[in-house]
Amino acid sequence: xxxxxxxxxxxxVTRDKITWPGARIRKKGEGMPNYDNNNLHGTLYITFDVxxxxxxxxxxxxxxxxxxxxxxxxxxxxNGLRGY
Numbered sequence: 448x449x450x451x452x453x454x455x456x457x458x459x460v461t462r463d464k465i466t467w468p469g470a471r472i473r474k475k476g477e478g479m480p481n482y483d484n485n486n487l488h489g490t491l492y493i494t495f496d497v498x499x500x501x502x503x504x505x506x507x508x509x510x511x512x513x514x515x516x517x518x519x520x521x522x523x524x525x526n527g528l529r530g531y
Contacts, residue, residue: 468497
């Protein structure tokens with residue numbers, strides 16, 4: 448995905464891992480310019496805000512997500528509590 452920087456240029460952001468709420472990545476050289484030398488830039492920190500569905504998913508939506516992720520679902524129960 449791309450985000451638009453404050454100066455208007457595009458910054459490419461890629462994630463190889465699962466993105467959890469609050470996950471952060473660093474992009475060296477994409478941060479604020481150096482006070483003494485405008486040709487040097489600091490590190491841009493990007494924090495992800497992940498939104499989860501507010502309502503229960505329909506069986507159709509659950510199946511679509513399983514198909515996208517291509518993973519089987521094995522629910523485990525520990526002391527009466529489900530662990531995922």
